[in-house]
Amino acid sequence: MRLRFTKMHGAGNDFVVIDATQQPFRLSPEQMRRLGDRRFGVGCDQILVIEPATSADADFRYRIFNNTGDEVEHCGNGARCFVRFVVDAGLTAKRDIQVDTMNRRLRLTLQDDGRVTVNMGAPVFEPAALPFDPQGLTPRLENGFALWPLDELQGVELGLVSMGNPHAVQRVADVEAAPVLTQGPLIEGHARFPRRVNAGFMQILARDRIALRVYERDAGETLACGTGACAAVVAGIRAGWLDAAVEVQTRGGLLKIEWAGGDAPVLMTGPATKVFDGEITL
């Protein structure tokens, strides 16, 4: 089948965007794996599918598939690229847009400087929300925030945050020296995370600045992870290490994350870039 797509990235986290508002989305997991393959296809971390809204007060629905073909709950960098796409494609005249994902309503604003601010909804901290099996483990409390050990992984203390998708974040002294590519997969696929997890490695540079690397569920280390940046900042605020507005330095660019605490929503602001339009036969 011939498929039109748009290649985009949000701070280096890259996407194949498919407009399914005009034609139904019908790719098999195998076709999505080929589309996402960096040698046999176009190549991307995630595939974003834009569909007509299914609820009255939303403007669109937005589905996310990792490059393995697995559908997931949320993608923060993808949400910003979604807004850039629908505005540039003339699918909306709005600049404040509401979109439904699998399990959240997002509110997004395209700023005059081209960056996008996303209301990402509130974080959830209950282990069952990820899900995470805490059986037999005792967390250490830092400022009242639970940091969980992970059995055989000596010295690992994980802050658990759901942004709709699951995150396990640890503080490290030097993010460039962190064992992201060796320890990341061990956390991502650990049995205590039945639906696996995105593994974050956060270095605190100041109370308003962190460096972050994320070994993403399915996709491996990406140059940036929007929900991962939200989860890391929220965990750092709960642990008492960070203030309410934080600049997140990722390998692919800068994100700004703000959270007032409690059940307040997390706000993420960052870039969204179109690279090219294309067609592929799958």
Ligand SMILES: N[C@H](CCC[C@H](N)C(=O)O)C(=O)O
């Ligand atoms: N790998 C993630 C989905 C993409 C998240 C990330 N690209 C973002 O910007 O939030 C998961 O399986 O939950």
